[in-house]
Structures are given as C-alpha cells and as structure tokens.
Amino acid sequence: MNLQQLLGHLRESPGFTRNVTRWHTLEAQGPRCVAFPASTDPRLRRALEARGVEKLYLHQARALELASEGRDQVVVTPTASGKTLCYNLPVLQACLEDSEARALYLFPTKALSQDQMNELHGLIEAMEVDIKTYTFDGDTPAAARRTIRSSGHVVVTNPDMLHQGILPHHTAWVKLFENLRFLVVDELHHYRGVFGSHVANVLRRLLRICEFYGSRPLIIACSATIANPADHAARLLGRSAVVNDENGAPRGRKHLIFYNPPVVNAELGIRRSVIKEAARLARPFLETGVQVILFGRSRVRVELLLTYLKDSMRSLKRSADRVRAYRGGYLPRERREIERGLREGEILAVASTNALELGIDIGQLDVCIMAGYAGTVASTWQQAGRAGRRRGESVAILVASSAPLDQYIIEHPEFFLESTPEQAIIDPDNLSILLSHLKCAAFELPFAEGERFGDSSATSEMLDYLTEHRVLSRSGDRYHWMADTYPAEDVSMRSAVIENVVIVDTSRGREVIGETDLLSAQLLLHEDAIYLHQGRQYHVDQLDWDRKEAYVRRVQVNYYTDAQLKSEIHALDCFESQAVAHGEKAHGEIGLITKATMFKKIKLGTHENLGAGRIHLPELEHHTTSFWWTLDESLDERMRGEGLNLGDGLKGLAHLLGQVAPLFLMADPGDLRSIPMVRSPQTGGPTLFLYDTYPGGVGFARRLFDLHAVLQEAAAQRLRDCACAHGCPSCVGSSLEAGSLSKATAAWLLALTRGEVESSPRERMQRG
Amino acid sequence: MMEGMAKRSPTVRSLRDRLAQFTASPPPDRRTEKIDRRAALEALVARGTQWMGSLPEGCLRIEEPVSLPARAEVSTAFFARAGLEDPRGDGPWVVLDTETTGLESGTGTVVFLVALLRWSDGEGRLVQYFLPEPAGESCFWTAVAREVEGASLVISYNGKSFDLPRMRTRMRLSRIGAEALEGPHADLLHPTRRVVTSWLASSRLIEVERGLLGLRRTEDLPGSQAPEVYRSLQTEGRDRGLCAVVEHNRADVLHLVELFCRLERIYCGSAWRDLPAEARLDLARVLARRGEVDDALEMLTSVRGSEDAKLRARAHRLAAHHLRRAGEHARAEGELLAALEAEPAGLDTRVQLAKLYEHRLKDLPRAHEMTRAALSGLHRQREWAGASGGRVGEDQALLHRLRRLERRMGGPRGEH
Numbered sequence A: 001m002n003l004q005q006l007l008g009h010l011r012e013s014p015g016f017t018r019n020v021t022r023w024h025t026l027e028a029q030g031p032r033c034v035a036f037p038a039s040t041d042p043r044l045r046r047a048l049e050a051r052g053v054e055k056l057y058l059h060q061a062r063a064l065e066l067a068s069e070g071r072d073q074v075v076v077t078p079t080a081s082g083k084t085l086c087y088n089l090p091v092l093q094a095c096l097e098d099s100e101a102r103a104l105y106l107f108p109t110k111a112l113s114q115d116q117m118n119e120l121h122g123l124i125e126a127m128e129v130d131i132k133t134y135t136f137d138g139d140t141p142a143a144a145r146r147t148i149r150s151s152g153h154v155v156v157t158n159p160d161m162l163h164q165g166i167l168p169h170h171t172a173w174v175k176l177f178e179n180l181r182f183l184v185v186d187e188l189h190h191y192r193g194v195f196g197s198h199v200a201n202v203l204r205r206l207l208r209i210c211e212f213y214g215s216r217p218l219i220i221a222c223s224a225t226i227a228n229p230a231d232h233a234a235r236l237l238g239r240s241a242v243v244n245d246e247n248g249a250p251r252g253r254k255h256l257i258f259y260n261p262p263v264v265n266a267e268l269g270i271r272r273s274v275i276k277e278a279a280r281l282a283r284p285f286l287e288t289g290v291q292v293i294l295f296g297r298s299r300v301r302v303e304l305l306l307t308y309l310k311d312s313m314r315s316l317k318r319s320a321d322r323v324r325a326y327r328g329g330y331l332p333r334e335r336r337e338i339e340r341g342l343r344e345g346e347i348l349a350v351a352s353t354n355a356l357e358l359g360i361d362i363g364q365l366d367v368c369i370m371a372g373y374a375g376t377v378a379s380t381w382q383q384a385g386r387a388g389r390r391r392g393e394s395v396a397i398l399v400a401s402s403a404p405l406d407q408y409i410i411e412h413p414e415f416f417l418e419s420t421p422e423q424a425i426i427d428p429d430n431l432s433i434l435l436s437h438l439k440c441a442a443f444e445l446p447f448a449e450g451e452r453f454g455d456s457s458a459t460s461e462m463l464d465y466l467t468e469h470r471v472l473s474r475s476g477d478r479y480h481w482m483a484d485t486y487p488a489e490d491v492s493m494r495s496a497v498i499e500n501v502v503i504v505d506t507s508r509g510r511e512v513i514g515e516t517d518l519l520s521a522q523l524l525l526h527e528d529a530i531y532l533h534q535g536r537q538y539h540v541d542q543l544d545w546d547r548k549e550a551y552v553r554r555v556q557v558n559y560y561t562d563a564q565l566k567s568e569i570h571a572l573d574c575f576e577s578q579a580v581a582h583g584e585k586a587h588g589e590i591g592l593i594t595k596a597t598m599f600k601k602i603k604l605g606t607h608e609n610l611g612a613g614r615i616h617l618p619e620l621e622h623h624t625t626s627f628w629w630t631l632d633e634s635l636d637e638r639m640r641g642e643g644l645n646l647g648d649g650l651k652g653l654a655h656l657l658g659q660v661a662p663l664f665l666m667a668d669p670g671d672l673r674s675i676p677m678v679r680s681p682q683t684g685g686p687t688l689f690l691y692d693t694y695p696g697g698v699g700f701a702r703r704l705f706d707l708h709a710v711l712q713e714a715a716a717q718r719l720r721d722c723a724c725a726h727g728c729p730s731c732v733g734s735s736l737e738a739g740s741l742s743k744a745t746a747a748w749l750l751a752l753t754r755g756e757v758e759s760s761p762r763e764r765m766q767r768g
Numbered sequence B: 001m002m003e004g005m006a007k008r009s010p011t012v013r014s015l016r017d018r019l020a021q022f023t024a025s026p027p028p029d030r031r032t033e034k035i036d037r038r039a040a041l042e043a044l045v046a047r048g049t050q051w052m053g054s055l056p057e058g059c060l061r062i063e064e065p066v067s068l069p070a071r072a073e074v075s076t077a078f079f080a081r082a083g084l085e086d087p088r089g090d091g092p093w094v095v096l097d098t099e100t101t102g103l104e105s106g107t108g109t110v111v112f113l114v115a116l117l118r119w120s121d122g123e124g125r126l127v128q129y130f131l132p133e134p135a136g137e138s139c140f141w142t143a144v145a146r147e148v149e150g151a152s153l154v155i156s157y158n159g160k161s162f163d164l165p166r167m168r169t170r171m172r173l174s175r176i177g178a179e180a181l182e183g184p185h186a187d188l189l190h191p192t193r194r195v196v197t198s199w200l201a202s203s204r205l206i207e208v209e210r211g212l213l214g215l216r217r218t219e220d221l222p223g224s225q226a227p228e229v230y231r232s233l234q235t236e237g238r239d240r241g242l243c244a245v246v247e248h249n250r251a252d253v254l255h256l257v258e259l260f261c262r263l264e265r266i267y268c269g270s271a272w273r274d275l276p277a278e279a280r281l282d283l284a285r286v287l288a289r290r291g292e293v294d295d296a297l298e299m300l301t302s303v304r305g306s307e308d309a310k311l312r313a314r315a316h317r318l319a320a321h322h323l324r325r326a327g328e329h330a331r332a333e334g335e336l337l338a339a340l341e342a343e344p345a346g347l348d349t350r351v352q353l354a355k356l357y358e359h360r361l362k363d364l365p366r367a368h369e370m371t372r373a374a375l376s377g378l379h380r381q382r383e384w385a386g387a388s389g390g391r392v393g394e395d396q397a398l399l400h401r402l403r404r405l406e407r408r409m410g411g412p413r414g415e416h
C-alpha cells in the first residue's frame, strides 16, 4: 500500500473520521519564477545552475532587488520555500564584488546555524572562490577564534554569543564591524516575548557599534507567517523593513487533518491521551514503510512517544532501532546521525521536540503527526512543513490534547487555515531589560550626552541614574563605564527571572513530576494541599520555600483543597482606558502583592466543607503591566436576580480568558496570569486582571487591550464548543473548583457584554 | 478566590522609583552636576608631575631617571633559553605595567595609569602617564604610543594576556593606532612560573618579589585597591590614595627589571644554585628540552644533595632519560640504579631499567629480572591500594613484556 491508498483507506474508516473535525486539502501549486537579474555574478549563477537552480522564485528575485536598492527587508514565506537563498544570494554577490565585504548571520539556535552553513559552503565550494564562512558559538575552539575574527567573510552566530562573546569585545572584531554589509536575522518570529525583547536590545547594541566603525549593514530578516511581520520587524530591528512575502516556490498536494481524540470522561472533559493516540495513528504508516515525524511538546512526551512507537515496531516484526527520538540535550554527533538516517531512509520514524521544527535538513518526509498543538500557528505550520517538500503528496495530522488551546484550534481549524491572527509581541523598552542592555552598551562604548539608545526617550535620565550609582562616570561630554564588572554576564536572555517550584513525588523514591511558578505554588502546593496532576491526587507533605521544592505523595481521598489568596493591587498607573459595554477596559502598570492565607477541604460531589487550615507562606510582590476589564457594579444585583453569582462568573471568565489569550499573542500559557476581583479597590468595581508574568511586562497587556473584543469572541466560542457539562479545565476551569454554575455564568456575562442579552430597564435608566 | 485588602492610594511612580527596584544598592546622594576632579588631583600634581594639555582632555606625565645595568651584560642566549622573543633592532627596551579599573576583559575596562621604563644602553628613564579622566584618553594614548614607538623589546609580566590587550582595546576606542605595541614582547610570566611553581604559593608578581627576589614593598596600598581609588576620583571627585597607586605602579616596573635580571642569571648564570632542589629539577627539564643537556645535567647533579629521596630519584631518572637519548647507555644505567637506590620501590625506575636492558644494553636476563621485580612491585601496590594502584593496563603491559622476554630467551625461566 502506498500513501495515497492509505489515505483512501483512512477516509473510509469511520473509527478515524469520527474524530476528524476537518480534513483540509491544499492543492499542489506550480512554481513562479523569473530569470536571474543581469547583474548576477556569472560564477554565482553557474554554481546555482549546477545545483539545478535555473531561475529564481519570485521572492528570491525580489530579495536580490531590494538588497540592490539598499532597502531592509523581512522575507515571509513558508517552510521549504528556498528562503535561505533570499539572503545567501545578496551576501555572496556582495562578497564576490568586494573581498572585504562581511556579513553576520544570526540564528536562534546552534543546531540550526550549523545546517545553514552546509548550503552556504556548498555554493562557495562550487564557485571555487575564497569566501570564508565560520560559525562562532560556545563550541568554537579558542584557537580558531582569532582567525574567525579577522578573516571570516560570513560569521554565523546566535544572539547569546553576540551578546556575551562578541559585542563586549568588539575591538577584536574590527575587520567585521568596519566592513559589515549585511545583517541576516533568520526565524524572526522566534524572537518574541522576553527573549525577543532582549534580542531587540542586543541588535540596538550591534547597530550602535557598527555606527562607531562607520558601517551600516543592510538587514535581511526571515520570518514564518505571523500577523504583524512589518511591525514586529520594526520593533525588533529598530528600522522599518519592506515585507517580501510573494512566495514563488512550488508545493505538493498536502492533507491537513484535525483530529480530536474521543472523550473518555465527559464530566471532567477528559479525552484519550494525545500521546497514545498520536502513536496509534502512526502505526499504519509504519506498517506501509512510510516515513513519519512526530512532534511532542516536551522531552517527556517525546520519550513516551518513542516507547509506544518502538512497541508498534516490535509488534509489526520490524526493528525497533528504526524509530528514534530527537531533542535538545543530545550530542551534536547523535543529532547529525539521526538527521542522516532520516535523509537516507534508514530511520522510519522520529519523535521530536520542536528542535526539528526549524530548518534543519532532514530531507523529505511524507507524514507529520503533531501530538498536541505546538503553541503557535507559526510553529504548527513549521512542524507540518516537515512533511512534504516541493512535490508529491504529504499529510500532516494535528492531534489535540485536552488543553484549552488545543481544543480551541481543533474546533476552529479556520483559525489555523485563514490568515493568521498571531502577533509576535515584544517590548524592547521593558525597564529591567532596557536597563540591563543600556549597561552593556555603556560598557561597549561610552555614551555621548544626548545620545539615544534605540528609540528610548528615557536614555539620558537612565544614564544619569547609573552615574549616581557610580556605574558610569561623566567626563567631558560622555558617560564612561566605571564599574569593575562585566555587565553582559548578569543578563539571562532566555529565561524569565521568575523562579519556579519543583514538584517532587516521593511515593516511589524521588521523581520530579513537574514545576510551577511561585504564584501558583502558593495556591496549589501549600502544605496539606491536594495537588492534582494528570488526573491523579497528590498530598503535599512539605513545601520548602527556600529550596523551592514541594514534596508530594500519591493519595486517594474524597476531597479537594481550595486556598484563599489575599491579593492587593497597588500603585495602579493607568496608561489608557476606554468604555466598553457594561464596563470599562484599560491597561497600565500594577504592583501586586499576593499571600495565601488559609485553605478549605471540600468534599467531592457534595461540596461539603470538611475543615480548614492555615497557610504560612511569605508575601510575594510583583511589578508588571496588566490589562483589566471592569464590569458595572450594578451587574451584581441583577445577576442575583437571575440566580447567578458574579464571583463565579468572574472566576470562570478569568480562567477562560487566561487560556484563550495566548492564541493571539504567541505567548506560552505561563506568560500570562489572571486575577478576578469581585470588588477592586482601585477600579471600584468587579474587575478581571490579565497581567504579564514577566516583571515590567513585555507588551502583552497593551495588545490584550486592543484585542478585547476578539478575546471575548474567542472565549464565547470556546464555551460553546466545550463538550463538558458545567465547566472543565479546557474552559472555565474544573467545575469542582469553579462551582457548578461557573460555566453558565461566564457564558451569560459574555453574552451580555457582547450585546447578545438585553440590558434590563433599570440599567438603561441608570445609564441615562 | 480573590478578595481585596486595604486600599492604598494609587501613585504614579517616577522612572527613578521604577529603576530603583532593579538596583541592589541604596539610593545615593543625588549627584547630577559634573564632578570637578581638579582638587582631588592636587597631591598628585604636587609630586612633580607635569600636565600635558588640561582638564578634561589632558593627561599627567611623571618622569625620573633610573640607573640600570648595561644591556650588554644580558646574555643574548637568555631569550631563547627562557622561551622569550628576541629583541629586534637597537631601540630601547621598554618595561611596561598598567593599572586598570578592573580585571574584566572587554572594552569597558579603563586603563588609567601606564608605567614605561625605557632601558637604553646603561641608562634608564621611567615615565608614568596618568589619565585624570576618560575624556583625556586621546592625549594619554598618543603619549603612551609615542613612548613605546621604536622599542626593540617590550618587557612585561603577564602583559600578553592582560596589559597589552586592554591597551589595544582602549587605543582602538580612542582611534589611536596600536602598531607600536606589536613589536617583540618578552612576557616574564612563563619563565618565572617555571622556576617558582614548585615552591611558591602563586606566581603573582607580589609573591615572586617576596619569594624569589627577597623584596618587601613598603607601600600603604595593595594593588588590588587601585581600581577603587580611581573610581572614587571619577565618581566622587575624591583622592583616596592616588599617589600610593602611582607609587605602586612605579614599583612594579622597577621590580620587573630586577626580576628580568634575576631570571637572566638563573637561566644563563649560576643563580639557579640558590633555587630549591625541586625548582632546579623543573628548570633542568625545561633546559634539557631546549637542547641544553649539559647544563641540565649539572643542575640535576646538584639535586643529589637533596634530603628528599623521591626528588633524588626523579633527578636520576630525568638524567637517565636524557643520557639515553644522547646514546650514553652506561651512564644512563648508572643513573637509574642510583634512582633505584634512592627509591627502592620505584616502579617507573624498574620499567625504565627493563627497557634499557632489553633494547639498548641487550641484557635480556637482567631485563627479565627487572620486569619481574616491577610486576611483583605492582602487585604489592595493588594489595595496598586496590585496583587503583598503578596505571590502567600497566600490569598487562608488564606481563606482555615478560612473555616477550621469555620467548626471546627461549622458554620460561625463574623459580625452578
């Protein structure tokens, strides 16, 4: 049986199609090409022709054209569209014209940069010219560094290395900076949230140093499809860039199948395990000898997938060695071996984390199965793009987990198929991030009076502040670094500063089963709490706050615990507010103090109060930006009239909005947190806060303010689609915790604020 | 479920308040006005320094004559023996040392004081340049570069990885060419380390001065405080010991000259005799590797007087190694036997002897005897130390040698 027959078979099998929410077929598309521009260096042209590139795709030709006009650009095309030529062409052309020309390539990960080098090396070798390309990262031996600094035409690195290893030593890189003609930033969409906000500042520093050396590199950035490429590029690069998105690459026929595993517990809204389902779906392909790549969201999931796949292979009487796992933490040699095995067909299936989602060369696979939504549409497309290159038929199956995002996507494939609503969001001017990089920049080059760092108007005030703290000193008209530290060392770009509590299961030895941030830990992991993990109950024996570890033990009890959190929001600084139906929306800065005080034990089913206990944990204080939505106070009374409780509704809504918001922000669920307050002292009414967990915020609050109506709409849809009776973790939170009316109340509030419920006459009178 | 606590009045925080939450140190006195460093520089200026330009763009220069030994007294062989670059041309030698605002590499570390001792034939001139504030760097570096220009050799202590890279960096930031720094450079750190590593706690200059040169500093300021003194001048306009920093820097280069001369007498003269036995052994190893076998053997001979039997054994073995390489097998045997006498349990010595008997002296029975002795020694060692005694696979190698010898001698021999 080949792939087509297999697909035909699947279409006919009700056990499969019953769970498919959408089977979408993208038809094959032919290439759209143009001839090489006359100015193309003949050597470059011959090398390309020798590799079968006779003409250029539209976007490649456009890239060359924009580069020759000296315009910065961001190339937005799908996976496997030949986007690397969009920067390799202009760079090689420039190096051929001028042997002094230099280019700096920036990739988010090491593995990826190694792969891009292969293509570049190939072209240079075919041209038989002396263009030197080097990777400069943490693995580069000290002996090679000197050569790279002085003679590398193309230097490939990552933001971390640029930040710590190159910029603070720029005087050793004079050759590069004096002659830097191109800055290539690939996987632009990857630089978002906290990491992106850091990278934007690293680029500010880079361009500032270039200016010192009298160069002004042209920027060629590449991004997966996002809703705001131009805007994101402008914020990240600090320059406006032309969007080059007319994709001329061909593609084969592709099936996108949205698969929702069957419900096994309707009350709790629990579905069959996404991992087992994904592995089960892979089986017929393995049987037919069709290559499959499976994606799991975490290392643990990937290892589980691997176990199930190996079982399948054994039961099919095939070698279990032909399925492999691929994830971070493997040695480069192992990774190369797996990549080769895939290209050469030795390996039949690979289970991977998103490590393989980026453009690592593994050849053409036929089938991609995603065990869970990748978190963003852009990542999902990149994962799906691992199956099927330019010709032939291919399949991508998205298997949903019970998580709210997954459930939303699976019920609304159009979210995925139509133009993406996802925005990459950063805030380069987040004060703590900005301050860190301002220090680094001052270490690298003295600041002139009146000089601005990026477009931050606060630069001179911040420089004065650092001068008062003896970090800088003023001499003549400049600010000089005067501390005896290396500021780049103190900045961690990839991880948020927020600490996590590690959850250790002591039932059988000592097994780490997860981790959670401090805010949640107060509520869920206090001593004597019943902690729920994957449907299992654990008793928290001890919470070691200093070591940030919680020790839990498997139990079976007939109650759950509900902790009371006292929270105080102070120093509310409203940046913007606007009236909306039955309330007001706003965003601004908040100071947040939370403290868990006591908890209740509540009997499952009857909700009887079985007792209570005190919680002894310190207060947590947090400054960040938040979006908030205040409802009219009068709603309370009206809802009571309808037999509803405003508190239940707010709590449910908070959970729901916290779950759907990441859809639009390319955020991880942990990046946002919500607090419902029946009566907020600051706003004077029932208020729902949705705030950025990173201190100071990285721009989510502002976007949520803009997206308020869209969020309401998505939340209402999620509620309608959810198969549960009274609320579950996929919508308003478990009915056990949120109350049995929570779902109905949240739905009523949404309907009212979206204008689907008539206002009562009394309210109309009050409004005048 | 959330509930509100007491209401606090909303406040709009200033940028300064918001910045404060990221800074560990307590808020200092507001000091936004420009700092006048003139008063703080008075003591230094009174010391006979001379202004080049004026604040803020100028720098200070301090000059004095120094009497130095004639360069002709320095053996030309010294540089090669000590593993140093040879001088190029007849220009002066420049002994150099810097003070910086920190130990970090990278562009942000300011070099604020440079001592340059110009050593021409028989006469010397010590010049120090001090940077009163960073705005004077252009003037400062132009002067420093001019002072180094034409030098046939730069002499430093750890200058290869510390002083020179930092100087180059700051010169580049001031757009001053650093070509003057690219000539031959004798960094005394490595030749010094070789002779002190076995008996001094570290090879920091201060330690070497005390241990090797017998010098004691009478300064009131340790060098590690220099950065803070300079930072006080820059950020507060206070003099917290600038003269002491300058004096420290001055002493550094003067002591460097002494170190240079002492090393020359150790590597080329007879001053090595004053070193501890272990240091002599280290030095012998270095010299022998550089082909100075006779001198090395002489040093090793001197170690024989040591009371440390292990050390004596090492000296004999090292001598044997080089004698064997020179083809003097009989003398090598004598050295190894002496080593065995000094350290009867010496496994290495027995193995060396076995090899010598088998391959050079062609005395198979004695080779066999030595190998057996080594093997039983190894077994004894293992009884004490468990499997960790001896090197991995050593017993296999010895057994292999034993078998081979037995084969070559025609059948097993021994007890019967």
Ligand SMILES: [Zn+2]
Binding pocket: A269, A722, A723, A724, A725, A727, A728, A729, A730, A731, A732
């Ligand atoms: Zn639900």
